[in-house]
Amino acid sequence: MAAAAIELKNITKTFGSVVANKNVSLSVYGGEILSLLGENGSGKTTLMNMISGIYYPDEGQIFIGGEEVVIRSPKDAFDYKIGMIHQHFKLIDVFSAAENIVLGLKEKGRYDVKKVTARVAEISEKYGFELDPGKKIYEMSVSEKQTVEIIKVLYRGADILILDEPTAVLTPQETQKLFAILRRMRDDGKAIIIITHKLHEVLSLSDRVAVLRKGEYIGTVNTAETNESELTEMMVGKKISLNITRSEPKDPQDRLEVKDLDCVNREGVKVLDHVSFTARSGEILGIAGIAGSGQRELLEAIAGLQHIENGSLLYHNPKTGSTDELRGKTPLQIRELGVRLSFVPEDRLGMGLVGNMDIVDNMMLRSYRKGKSIFLERKAPKNLADTIIEQLEVVTPSAETPVRKLSGGNVQKVLVGREIAAAPTVLMAAYPVRGLDINSSYAIYNLLNSQKENGVAVIFVGEDLDVLIELCDRIMVIGSGKITGIVEGRNADKSEIGLMMTKTQGGNADENN
Amino acid sequence: MKTTEKHLHEPLFHITRRTDISAAKAWMIRLLAILAALIVCALVIVTITDYNPLQVYVKMFEGSFSSERKIMMLLQNIAMLLCISLAVTPAFKMRFWNLGAEGQVLVGGLASAACMFYAGDSMPSPLLILVMLVTSILSGVIWGLIPAFFKSFWGTNESLFTLMMNYVAMQLVAFCIMVWVPSGSNVMGIINQNSQSGWLPELFGQKYLINILIVAVLTVVMFVYLKYSKQGYEIAVVGESENTARYVGINVKKVIMRTMVISGGICGLAGFLLVSGTNHTVSKELAGGMGFTAIMVSWLAKFNPLMMVLTSFLIVFLQRGASEIATAFRLNESVSDILTGIIIFFIIGCEFFINYKINKKSKKKEAVA
Numbered sequence: 001m002a003a004a005a006i007e008l009k010n011i012t013k014t015f016g017s018v019v020a021n022k023n024v025s026l027s028v029y030g031g032e033i034l035s036l037l038g039e040n041g042s043g044k045t046t047l048m049n050m051i052s053g054i055y056y057p058d059e060g061q062i063f064i065g066g067e068e069v070v071i072r073s074p075k076d077a078f079d080y081k082i083g084m085i086h087q088h089f090k091l092i093d094v095f096s097a098a099e100n101i102v103l104g105l106k107e108k109g110r111y112d113v114k115k116v117t118a119r120v121a122e123i124s125e126k127y128g129f130e131l132d133p134g135k136k137i138y139e140m141s142v143s144e145k146q147t148v149e150i151i152k153v154l155y156r157g158a159d160i161l162i163l164d165e166p167t168a169v170l171t172p173q174e175t176q177k178l179f180a181i182l183r184r185m186r187d188d189g190k191a192i193i194i195i196t197h198k199l200h201e202v203l204s205l206s207d208r209v210a211v212l213r214k215g216e217y218i219g220t221v222n223t224a225e226t227n228e229s230e231l232t233e234m235m236v237g238k239k240i241s242l243n244i245t246r247s248e249p250k251d252p253q254d255r256l257e258v259k260d261l262d263c264v265n266r267e268g269v270k271v272l273d274h275v276s277f278t279a280r281s282g283e284i285l286g287i288a289g290i291a292g293s294g295q296r297e298l299l300e301a302i303a304g305l306q307h308i309e310n311g312s313l314l315y316h317n318p319k320t321g322s323t324d325e326l327r328g329k330t331p332l333q334i335r336e337l338g339v340r341l342s343f344v345p346e347d348r349l350g351m352g353l354v355g356n357m358d359i360v361d362n363m364m365l366r367s368y369r370k371g372k373s374i375f376l377e378r379k380a381p382k383n384l385a386d387t388i389i390e391q392l393e394v395v396t397p398s399a400e401t402p403v404r405k406l407s408g409g410n411v412q413k414v415l416v417g418r419e420i421a422a423a424p425t426v427l428m429a430a431y432p433v434r435g436l437d438i439n440s441s442y443a444i445y446n447l448l449n450s451q452k453e454n455g456v457a458v459i460f461v462g463e464d465l466d467v468l469i470e471l472c473d474r475i476m477v478i479g480s481g482k483i484t485g486i487v488e489g490r491n492a493d494k495s496e497i498g499l500m501m502t503k504t505q506g507g508n509a510d511e512n513n
Numbered sequence: 514m515k516t517t518e519k520h521l522h523e524p525l526f527h528i529t530r531r532t533d534i535s536a537a538k539a540w541m542i543r544l545l546a547i548l549a550a551l552i553v554c555a556l557v558i559v560t561i562t563d564y565n566p567l568q569v570y571v572k573m574f575e576g577s578f579s580s581e582r583k584i585m586m587l588l589q590n591i592a593m594l595l596c597i598s599l600a601v602t603p604a605f606k607m608r609f610w611n612l613g614a615e616g617q618v619l620v621g622g623l624a625s626a627a628c629m630f631y632a633g634d635s636m637p638s639p640l641l642i643l644v645m646l647v648t649s650i651l652s653g654v655i656w657g658l659i660p661a662f663f664k665s666f667w668g669t670n671e672s673l674f675t676l677m678m679n680y681v682a683m684q685l686v687a688f689c690i691m692v693w694v695p696s697g698s699n700v701m702g703i704i705n706q707n708s709q710s711g712w713l714p715e716l717f718g719q720k721y722l723i724n725i726l727i728v729a730v731l732t733v734v735m736f737v738y739l740k741y742s743k744q745g746y747e748i749a750v751v752g753e754s755e756n757t758a759r760y761v762g763i764n765v766k767k768v769i770m771r772t773m774v775i776s777g778g779i780c781g782l783a784g785f786l787l788v789s790g791t792n793h794t795v796s797k798e799l800a801g802g803m804g805f806t807a808i809m810v811s812w813l814a815k816f817n818p819l820m821m822v823l824t825s826f827l828i829v830f831l832q833r834g835a836s837e838i839a840t841a842f843r844l845n846e847s848v849s850d851i852l853t854g855i856i857i858f859f860i861i862g863c864e865f866f867i868n869y870k871i872n873k874k875s876k877k878k879e880a881v882a
Contacts (some may be wrong), residue, residue, distance in 0.1 A: 180783055330764075331759070332762035333760035343760070350754060351754070351757050351760045352757070352760065353757065354754055355753070355754075355755050356753055357750075361746070364746065366761055368743055368746055374742050374744070375743065376742065376745075455537070
């Protein structure tokens with residue numbers, strides 16, 4: 001067999017104390033499509049960024065066509081004919097497709113529109129793209145922008161193409177078109193690496209599948225010899241015991257009822273599709289799913305921050321016994337109804353807290369309106385800040401320190417502390433332990449548990465399946481904006497959840513292959 | 514081999530962001546900057562004229578402090594600049610770049626002048642002054658609210674919008690003067706010269722004292738408003754992060770519009786003070802660029818109204834001193850502009866050294882190499 005188009009040997013990359021890639025080895029041959037599969041944070045994108053020159057590996061070797069190479073910058077990568085199509089497009093909106101394609105190329109002579117257009121037309125013809133080179137980027141659909149990105153790397157003569165979750169933004173029809181193009185490129189002898197979460201796409205498109213889990217390389221299998229459940233097990237691994245305490249729910253009652261919720265994002269894509277579930281008091285409801293499957297939109301919709309197309313949000317008030325509709329209400333109106341809804345958002349310093357304000361002023365965010373006076377009352381927030389610093393062991397010089405100067409774990413304690421101090425009946429927390437060390441993580445689990453024991457309906461969005469399985473009473477799985485299943489936490493099976501996470505109905509337009 | 518090569522390419526210094534700097538040290542840097550600016554100015558003076566720089570600086574000082582009249586003029590100028598700076602500050606704190614103070618002052622002044630012109634004979638002066646005050650503030654509010662409204666509902670760019678509103682205001686003033694002054698000279702004379710109707714009265718024999726007192730009170734009110742009121746807190750939250758504001762249930766649209774009502778209203782008040790208390794007439798140059806200078810005053814003081822007293826003093830002192838030396842030494846006006854420019858350049862430039870630290874290549878490393 002000829003030398004691999006690109007081969008990685010024992011690549012390791014760390015960021016501070018976090019190991020993003022550990023001893024990863026894999027190879028791709030010309031005329032082949034390799035799928036790179038793995039959960040969020042398994043190190044797929046980091047690995048690909050090292051091939052495309054954005055990061056530099058700490059250890060390990062990269063071979064291209066059998067020869068060892070050093071890739072220090074994206075320019076080096078281009079010189080080795082490697083082209084990466086990022087998940088977030090890197091295009092200039094006010095430029096035309098052709099201008100974006102030649103941008104950064106150091107060709108001699110002037111920018112010759114005719115020549116560029118002819119080359120683009122030639123490439124389009126060869127692989128079956130449809131693109132108007134004169135069209136401006138801001139006038140384009142997401143799929144067209146992606147086409148520009150792909151042609152951009154082909155124009156530079158790339159033989160090795162890396163696509164980071166190319167189908168995440170596409171409709172089923174567009175996905176099918178893209179796959180046809182990728183197959184044509186493969187037949188043309190190009191080596192293609194595609195990063196994806198969607199198992200059915202992996203199975204229908206690729207020749208081989210490489211799996212990463214928590215930064216480690218698990219193995220490579222031939223697509224023809226594998227199936228969904230084997231891949232899922234490789235991806236999520238065996239269950240690991242974490243010893244998180246979990247008490248039995250006491251007297252659970254329906255607290256928040258979500259019925260047939262639909263949401264549409266700014267691009268008009270459906271991000272929540274007929275979502276229905278009930279959160280009960282005294283219970284932790286976990287939400288599992290690939291990042292960006294609609295978790296954020298769901299929590300924001302409940303909090304009154306997201307426009308809801310259809311469906312309803314019913315809150316059963318334990319004090320009055322009445323049932324209120326929360327849909328169409330602002331966060332303030334929800335609070336005025338007597339709904340004590342606390343929300344720990346994913347973006348702590350961009351949404352939950354104000355980084356430049358001190359702890360005291362951040363404590364006031366929720367409560368500053370109290371009282372009729374036009375002036376602020378800083379005494380109660382100061383006391384609350386002192387209490388939280390003491391009880392949650394927040395490491396800070398003083399309560400007057402801007403929160404942006406605190407470490408991630410301490411920022412999170414301040415935020416969770418404030419949200420819990422509001423004595424909520426519903427507590428929503430999105431990725432509350434992301435970026436936190438073990439001790440801080442357990443501190444947060446304990447806080448959530450004590451809230452549950454106080455009869456709060458806790459909704460916990462997490463990414464680590466082991467944590468979800470040990471902490472939650474029930475786990476709801478969300479995939480592409482749809483609820484794909486709800487399982488009991490106590491007898492949940494990790495690979496079953498993994499399978500539900502990657503399952504997407506209606507996306508199987510490519511089955512004829 | 515490899516290590517020496519690495520050191521060859523190591524830059525001579527690298528710049529890092531300061532996380533903390535004591536107030537004393539920050540003021541030391543500012544003081545040094547002013548000193549450096551004076552030295553550079555001295556060099557410029559010696560090169561282009563033959564005067565002794567020290568003599569020039571003394572004259573500069575005299576421009577502000579040599580007589581009671583000059584001191585009052587200084588205070589009056591400070592008060593007006595400070596007033597407009599106070600107006601733009603809440604908007605800037607909200608990260609709403611109100612570049613339209615010039616126009617908002619102008620329409621305020623125009624409203625005052627219109628009242629004086631049309632109703633000067635038909636109302637007693639105190640009533641007229643009250644009417645002028647209200648219409649001026651209202652005009653400023655309207656001028657500030659229009660861009661805020663468009664920003665809130667359609668996301669238009671407030672910098673461009675407010676900037677363009679300035680030109681509309683200027684043309685409006687030009688038009689009114691054309692109508693009011695039949696001679697076609699396009700210069701509005703003193704309005705109600707004889708009756709002094711609509712003129713702010715003298716206080717203790719001082720012409721501008723009312724202006725100064727009003728702005729002094731306003732400074733304290735603005736300080737308290739921004740720091741201790743709930744609305745001030747909302748402005749800060751919206752300025753820091755609109756997402757957080759939405760998350761805690763602040764109505765961002767409402768806060769933007771309310772704040773611009775305040776901002777435009779104070780500009781309108783400044784226009785009233787300029788027409789009724791200072792100039793008793795109106796022209797396109799009523800605000801005289803103070804709408805833009807105010808932005809610098811506000812930024813230099815880090816949006817703290819009490820600090821703005823100092824920064825506006827500094828700017829006005831420099832401007833007055835510069836024009837004094839221009840007349841005293843019969844220099845071209847541009848020379849004084851150059852001097853002011855140099856000093857302001859240093860003052861703004863020193864903020865870089867307050868925010869960033871320059872680390873020189875350490876000796877230790879050199880020793881290793």
